[in-house]
Amino acid sequence: MPTRRVVITGRGAVSPYGLGVELLIDKVWQGCSGVRLMPDWQDIKGLKSYIAAPVPAVNSSEYLPRSLRRTMGDMAVYAVIASREAVEEAGLDKRTLTGGNTGVAIGSTTGSPGVYEEFYKNYIPKKSIEEVRSGMFFKIMGHSCAANVCLALGIRGEQWAPASACTSAAQAIGLGYILIQSGRQEIMLCGGADETNPTVTMVFDVIKAASRCTEEPLLAPRPFDSQRDGVVCGGGSGILVLESLDSARKRGANILGEIRGFGLVNGSRHIANPDEETIAKAMNQAIAEAGISHNEIDYVNAHATGTILGDIAEGTAIRKNLGDDIPVSSFKGHLGHTLGAAGSLETIVVFEMLARQEIVPTLHLENLAPELEGMDLVQGLRPCPMDYVLKTNFALGGVNTALLLKGTDKP
Amino acid sequence: MITDEEIRQKIIKVLTHEFELEETELRPETRLYDDLDMDSLDAVDMVVALQKAFATEMINQQDLYEVRTIQDLFDLLIKMVHKNNNEGKEAPV
Numbered sequence: 350m351p352t353r354r355v356v357i358t359g360r361g362a363v364s365p366y367g368l369g370v371e372l373l374i375d376k377v378w379q380g381c382s383g384v385r386l387m388p389d390w391q392d393i394k395g396l397k398s399y400i401a402a403p404v405p406a407v408n409s410s411e412y413l414p415r416s417l418r419r420t421m422g423d424m425a426v427y428a429v430i431a432s433r434e435a436v437e438e439a440g441l442d443k444r445t446l447t448g449g450n451t452g453v454a455i456g457s458t459t460g461s462p463g464v465y466e467e468f469y470k471n472y473i474p475k476k477s478i479e480e481v482r483s484g485m486f487f488k489i490m491g492h493s494c495a496a497n498v499c500l501a502l503g504i505r506g507e508q509w510a511p512a513s514a515c516t517s518a519a520q521a522i523g524l525g526y527i528l529i530q531s532g533r534q535e536i537m538l539c540g541g542a543d544e545t546n547p548t549v550t551m552v553f554d555v556i557k558a559a560s561r562c563t564e565e566p567l568l569a570p571r572p573f574d575s576q577r578d579g580v581v582c583g584g585g586s587g588i589l590v591l592e593s594l595d596s597a598r599k600r601g602a603n604i605l606g607e608i609r610g611f612g613l614v615n616g617s618r619h620i621a622n623p624d625e626e627t628i629a630k631a632m633n634q635a636i637a638e639a640g641i642s643h644n645e646i647d648y649v650n651a652h653a654t655g656t657i658l659g660d661i662a663e664g665t666a667i668r669k670n671l672g673d674d675i676p677v678s679s680f681k682g683h684l685g686h687t688l689g690a691a692g693s694l695e696t697i698v699v700f701e702m703l704a705r706q707e708i709v710p711t712l713h714l715e716n717l718a719p720e721l722e723g724m725d726l727v728q729g730l731r732p733c734p735m736d737y738v739l740k741t742n743f744a745l746g747g748v749n750t751a752l753l754l755k756g757t758d759k760p
Numbered sequence: 761m762i763t764d765e766e767i768r769q770k771i772i773k774v775l776t777h778e779f780e781l782e783e784t785e786l787r788p789e790t791r792l793y794d795d796l797d798m799d800s801l802d803a804v805d806m807v808v809a810l811q812k813a814f815a816t817e818m819i820n821q822q823d824l825y826e827v828r829t830i831q832d833l834f835d836l837l838i839k840m841v842h843k844n845n846n847e848g849k850e851a852p853v
Contacts, residue, residue, distance in 0.1 A: 416797070419805075481808070
């Protein structure tokens with residue numbers, strides 16, 4: 350049994366809407382979509398999906414000195430901006446950040462794909478590294494976001510960078526939770542980051558899992574809908590400050606919620622296809638760890654990206670495990686699939702739902718997929734008393750995660 | 761042929777652009793590491809940028825280790841450019 354409780358004391362976000370948690374929350378509640386057409390992508394031979402949910406252009410020099418920017422691709426810039434916001438909300442002072450008991454777990458799918466692309470664009474035709482800048486490696490390394498956040502904020506505790514594509518942030522939160530539970534760290538900045546790039550969308554396009562709804566970009570993706578046709582890749586960063594309950598109380602911090610359980614299972618059945626049994630197993634691990642019963646779960650915030658197979662596998666796992674009456678929705682219609690940032694950006698919004706006691710519906714869900722008929726797939730803003738929420742995320746590679754989140758009323 | 765003053769101006773232009781500095785910060789006596797807070801990674805980028813600007817691979821690593829100030833950099837580049845010119849490898853202005 351865990352001996353130390355882990356609470357949330359800060360949040361930071363860079364999303365397809367722009368910078369800041371407030372903007373993210375406002376836009377989600379307004380039912381806005383961050384998806385847009387990417388006209389330049391139409392020139393890429395074979396690419397059929399030319400829509401995305403990119404972060405609007407950020408002038409990084411407004412936020413970061415050159416000495417820090419020189420080693421950052423876009424995703425690391427997003428992670429640092431979001432981390433600063435989270436640290437500010439949590440009220441962490443310099444001594445706390447530098448003292449060794451504050452760590453970082455921030456993941457991403459890869460290092461910056463934009464920087465990879467730029468490097469190979471020059472390297473392949475010229476077979477030359479003469480113009481390579483010293484900061485290049487630090488932008489493309491797998492732990493670019495975590496390392497740059499540590500450097501920018503002066504954090505001297507443990508540094509981790511879970512890289513598991515679409516579950517990177519969920520794994521980072523789970524890892525931070527474990528590290529604090531075990532007493533290795535008092536505070537962890539946890540989450541993920543990713544950036545929009547055609548080479549990322551290509552991954553899904555090649556396996557026919559990217560949306561081709563290019564005539565109506567604002568209506569894709571459509572999780573759980575009968576007309577869904579795949580993911581729309583996005584970018585951003587979500588960072589949460591996880592903290593031991595003792596530390597938060599000692600500091601007099603504002604507690605925003607709690608993590609009660611974390612499930613993580615690899616299905617080991619197929620490298621790409623979802624597996625409902627494994628999804629259910631991850632959910633059950635999180636529920637068991639929290640020591641609650643299935644009927645105490647009030648809502649499921651689904652990974653549901655709008656793919657043909659994934660939404661059905663997830664929906665089926667939820668209905669078999671929790672019944673048809675459990676309310677379920679997904680944020681992918683709002684944010685697109687922010688990949689390595691998805692778990693944390695979505696968790697930030699879930700905690701807001703817990704605070705407001707209100708469920709945000711799945712955007713663009715009009716006609717339920719027939720396979721999920723009978724489920725409570727939320728289609729309108731709904732007031733709902735909630736204590737416990739399951740937050741799922743899945744990734745190519747067979748990774749399945751579930752976080753069990755709790756609001757602040759009974760910490 | 762490029763003059764010494766043009767070489768100095770070109771160096772200033774490269775450094776202000778590459779490292780986001782003001783021209784007024786770049787006096788001959790300014791120390792690269794102590795005054796401008798440059799480090800070993802910046803030194804690598806400075807060489808890449810200068811070589812690109814002068815369109816030649818002209819900076820000897822050993823010579824670079826001895827560069828401490830902007831004046832040292834002027835002296836090194838002027839020497840290199842003239843040496844290349846004498847060898848018939850004129851750098852573009």
